[in-house]
Amino acid sequence: MFLVSSSCPFSSRSMASKTPVGFVGLGNMGTPMAKNLLKNGYPVIATDVFPESRKELQDTGAQVVDSPADVAEKADRIITMLPSSPNVIEVYTGPNGILKKVKKGTLLIDSSTIDPAVSKEMAVAAEKMGAVFMDAPVSGGVGAASMGKLTFMVGGVEQEYNAAQELLTCMGANVVYCGQVGTGQAAKICNNMLLAIGMIGTAETMNLGIRLGLDPKLLAKILNMSSGRCWSSDTYNPVPGVMEGVPSANSYQGGFGTTLMAKDLGLAQNTATNTKTTIPLGSLAHQIYRVMCARGYANKDFSSVFQFLREEEGQ
Amino acid sequence: MFLVSSSCPFSSRSMASKTPVGFVGLGNMGTPMAKNLLKNGYPVIATDVFPESRKELQDTGAQVVDSPADVAEKADRIITMLPSSPNVIEVYTGPNGILKKVKKGTLLIDSSTIDPAVSKEMAVAAEKMGAVFMDAPVSGGVGAASMGKLTFMVGGVEQEYNAAQELLTCMGANVVYCGQVGTGQAAKICNNMLLAIGMIGTAETMNLGIRLGLDPKLLAKILNMSSGRCWSSDTYNPVPGVMEGVPSANSYQGGFGTTLMAKDLGLAQNTATNTKTTIPLGSLAHQIYRVMCARGYANKDFSSVFQFLREEEGQ
Amino acid sequence: MFLVSSSCPFSSRSMASKTPVGFVGLGNMGTPMAKNLLKNGYPVIATDVFPESRKELQDTGAQVVDSPADVAEKADRIITMLPSSPNVIEVYTGPNGILKKVKKGTLLIDSSTIDPAVSKEMAVAAEKMGAVFMDAPVSGGVGAASMGKLTFMVGGVEQEYNAAQELLTCMGANVVYCGQVGTGQAAKICNNMLLAIGMIGTAETMNLGIRLGLDPKLLAKILNMSSGRCWSSDTYNPVPGVMEGVPSANSYQGGFGTTLMAKDLGLAQNTATNTKTTIPLGSLAHQIYRVMCARGYANKDFSSVFQFLREEEGQ
Amino acid sequence: MFLVSSSCPFSSRSMASKTPVGFVGLGNMGTPMAKNLLKNGYPVIATDVFPESRKELQDTGAQVVDSPADVAEKADRIITMLPSSPNVIEVYTGPNGILKKVKKGTLLIDSSTIDPAVSKEMAVAAEKMGAVFMDAPVSGGVGAASMGKLTFMVGGVEQEYNAAQELLTCMGANVVYCGQVGTGQAAKICNNMLLAIGMIGTAETMNLGIRLGLDPKLLAKILNMSSGRCWSSDTYNPVPGVMEGVPSANSYQGGFGTTLMAKDLGLAQNTATNTKTTIPLGSLAHQIYRVMCARGYANKDFSSVFQFLREEEGQ
Incomplete structure (x- = not known):
């Protein structure tokens, strides 16, 4: 290398x-x-x-x-x-x-x-x-x-x-x-699949923690010093107010759009299907980003999955 | 804090x-x-x-x-x-x-x-x-x-x-x-849910990369310098041969058993259900660790999901 | 019996x-x-x-x-x-x-x-x-x-x-x-879990068929004479225009509300978690109805999952 | 038509x-x-x-x-x-x-x-x-x-x-x-995707009911007179002992092999990905049949998913 x-x-x-x-x-x-x-x-x-x-x-x-x-x-x-x-x-x-x-x-x-x-x-x-x-x-x-x-x-x-x-x-x-030849694409696809999984995982974890009474900043701090740590929790946290200078601090504008992530996950899914590789979480991440595209999140940053999954008041 | x-x-x-x-x-x-x-x-x-x-x-x-x-x-x-x-x-x-x-x-x-x-x-x-x-x-x-x-x-x-x-x-x-009271448990449950998601995600990503012709050590290195980075990729990699001193280097013995992870994910699922919180990947991670318990992986380290998902030769 | x-x-x-x-x-x-x-x-x-x-x-x-x-x-x-x-x-x-x-x-x-x-x-x-x-x-x-x-x-x-x-x-x-005692509840929970799975499955299948150029009525007819047949395809079809007298023919009003289905799936999930039973599709169905509650479908009939999953024009 | x-x-x-x-x-x-x-x-x-x-x-x-x-x-x-x-x-x-x-x-x-x-x-x-x-x-x-x-x-x-x-x-x-042209394939793919979803759904529902103390024959009877009814519950029940003359009555031999179902679900996944159609349960069904191929179920009938998901004694 x-x-x-x-x-x-x-x-x-x-x-x-x-x-x-x-x-x-x-x-x-x-x-x-x-x-x-x-x-x-x-x-x-x-x-x-x-x-x-x-x-x-x-x-x-x-x-x-x-x-x-x-x-x-x-x-x-x-x-x-x-x-x-x-x-x-x-x-x-x-x-x-x-x-x-x-x-x-x-x-x-x-x-x-x-x-x-x-x-x-x-x-x-x-x-x-x-x-x-x-x-x-x-x-x-x-x-x-x-x-x-x-x-x-x-x-x-x-x-x-x-x-x-x-x-x-x-x-x-x-x-x-x-x-x-092809391994450059493979590396890109693999990275973005794991990124998507980490982002959705971080979003639902932060959601759950908030529901259970944890302060989001404190929860992020605990995750980041523990085995839950990932790039989406420590560098690109999807919860508004936890970090500065990331799309979640700016109404999920800019960054890496949900449609682009859905496209990359589609490539991951196709290569996995064609090589008969099992990717349960990658597959579900693909479906989640697809349904987000259908429900008005197409042009928001992919960290907006935090907002998408969040139950509204009064439900 | x-x-x-x-x-x-x-x-x-x-x-x-x-x-x-x-x-x-x-x-x-x-x-x-x-x-x-x-x-x-x-x-x-x-x-x-x-x-x-x-x-x-x-x-x-x-x-x-x-x-x-x-x-x-x-x-x-x-x-x-x-x-x-x-x-x-x-x-x-x-x-x-x-x-x-x-x-x-x-x-x-x-x-x-x-x-x-x-x-x-x-x-x-x-x-x-x-x-x-x-x-x-x-x-x-x-x-x-x-x-x-x-x-x-x-x-x-x-x-x-x-x-x-x-x-x-x-x-x-x-x-x-x-x-x-209860937020200590909440933090623990949240961390372990994100850990499980990161581990399964890392396992399927490494599997896919290997199928696409990437060297596992090189792929881990690329992920770890990129946005796919997480604790399971950089500290506890589930692929035998990538790291020393982790359960994957020792036939998945020792470490944190699959049944224990399944138990913690059951707690996460229960608290999420009872608070009406959506946790799609956490839920699927729970199901995967449950089926692993049913298929002979109960006492192996939870990173053995890499092996569980891997297609055998000749299929 | x-x-x-x-x-x-x-x-x-x-x-x-x-x-x-x-x-x-x-x-x-x-x-x-x-x-x-x-x-x-x-x-x-x-x-x-x-x-x-x-x-x-x-x-x-x-x-x-x-x-x-x-x-x-x-x-x-x-x-x-x-x-x-x-x-x-x-x-x-x-x-x-x-x-x-x-x-x-x-x-x-x-x-x-x-x-x-x-x-x-x-x-x-x-x-x-x-x-x-x-x-x-x-x-x-x-x-x-x-x-x-x-x-x-x-x-x-x-x-x-x-x-x-x-x-x-x-x-x-x-x-x-x-x-x-308890088996009445068990039967109810089991039926509704399979109902939810069949409904979401029918919704996504009809969606896919329509995308691939099939007429929805014809597709329903084919499924209903084949092994894809289920109550949701032959009695309560979720696609507007396929059947009369069902909620899909009436803007998904009336019928069995999404929140009620989410509640029953929560019971199914809890009993499955507590008895260590693996229910991968039931679990995902639960998550889908939960996120629908969060995205404005709480009071619509549960067959509105067809609409929820459908990509809007121009995406 | x-x-x-x-x-x-x-x-x-x-x-x-x-x-x-x-x-x-x-x-x-x-x-x-x-x-x-x-x-x-x-x-x-x-x-x-x-x-x-x-x-x-x-x-x-x-x-x-x-x-x-x-x-x-x-x-x-x-x-x-x-x-x-x-x-x-x-x-x-x-x-x-x-x-x-x-x-x-x-x-x-x-x-x-x-x-x-x-x-x-x-x-x-x-x-x-x-x-x-x-x-x-x-x-x-x-x-x-x-x-x-x-x-x-x-x-x-x-x-x-x-x-x-x-x-x-x-x-x-x-x-x-x-x-x-192509709609014959589309109809086939759609039917088999819904069939797979119905089969896995039936398998996990029967598993859950049995765990909760229901007699499998009675549960099948209840489902078949209710809204949980589907082809897999009433014609091809996956639980040994519930029906005669189906693969589940014969150690899951004969019938429609897991690899063939995995192949058809791969086609469904590919067409869905390429047409940007959301198929969450179809996607997960595909992953489940893929992992079954990897874990020794390749040549069994696809109804053997009942057995695959079932927790062994003593776990």
């Missing part, structure tokens, strides 16, 4: 020496990531389905082209950041996809969060064209993307890891090598 | 100055706790339903009597450590119970893990006799009891807390004041 | 020959039940905590007294119909309770839905006074109570069953003997 | 008038189905990956060929009966697949139980070749297949339904038209 916590090693060098980097997918996450490459002196050749997104990056200094195939023609290192598996399949293997014009030896890094089985399929398709595909999903949201503080979990051939790392350290604070 | 992490304040004093302490319930936990009181210079007046347990403590220097009522006659500070709610009710309010002969002003400290509603009933019954009842369940097992390293979570009238603390610090490393 | 589906065997007899029947608990269910006794020619001696309820029954011809003890003084057959376990304990064993003045040989029939363990306690307490206690909870709502169409599930000494049956057939269409 | 419960309408006609029917997939289900076509006078052209299966059908009078493509060359009505989605994809779109040599106007009927999304893909691929694809999964096991008593749930273009029905009635007792 390689864990790197450094800033971009080339950030002080002159632009002249750097070869261009392709970037496909200029959404909320992709745009700040591409900008960080530019800041670090990499010429960027980018595209997106939305013209406004292309325009924004062009104004920052990137060269914009029409399609993923065009990107592949001009760059031999390409990063993709897309919403879901079908988009990744289209961008790589579609009629104007990267693989239509990819050059031999090109390094393809996909930072989307998708089914690891799709990552493996893309790696096989890329290999047939003489290119190398790695999955490198991120943890951290839009804020971390802007500040270059993302964590990348990387799966793929180990020999290519150094080359990937050079670029990823310009966009993230931590880069972790996880193993063969 | 008061949190004390000191050793017993009187441990260097001479024995002569100390008044006797009563102790009812000389099981696996009660015996080492009573011995620590003796070590710290307190005369102990003890009883238990089993003659062998009485004999063992007598040999260590305690005075042994026939019934809880007899203890109450001779001591004005009494600690009880019993298996479950019905035992507590019997020991306090039964025909030979403490309250039959309790002296006015006696301090009663119950370290059993029971339903907080029963603690409240006992407090009311004690008050009628002019005595004071506090609940002070422990976290930590037989080992911690022997070394005087238990954590006590204390509920009861705040003015009496100092008096309780004097004794509890002889048997534990941490003493936490939680609030009114 | 005795199953009786007849009308009251004495309904055509003259009033003169009948000894009075006591009735405690004149709520939504108790009042029409007591009226049916009156209609069938039984003098009724009744009481309730609310004066208005007493007044209403007095106007129908009952004699009204001040307390359960007063009822016990004047009647040697008494029926009780109360909201929950604590009320039953109070009415039987409280300071003005039935057992304070109960006559030897009195037949006590409790039609409340409560914890079977409490029924057993009441039976023991009654036996000490020389009286006989039977539990006889009902299935069927206010409508069935008015029309004398309730089903009674009866637990208690078999020799007394005939005497109980005489009265119960005046209020119900079916009377079932279930076994020893 | 069309529901046909007749025997094969052409069974008395002479063989001469019938055109051949192709059959791919000669497993436990496919072989008796193909034999029923032969019995009804249809020439059958068949293939399978296993030579022994081909041999068996050849001995019964079928013409055997090497590949699905060869079947397509010789028959313009083809039935496929395969274990899972990947097999269906291979048999239709693989290098020697049906679509390589399919004739215009050919009717393709897939009786496999697979993801409805795959059925839709196959229909699109078939349409491109001028052929028509319908999904027609069955309910009923090997026995029903042998006796021609299967139920077919059919999805596809309505105009082609009559042609499909002609063949399906030779192999089944019921044929139900469900709607557009």
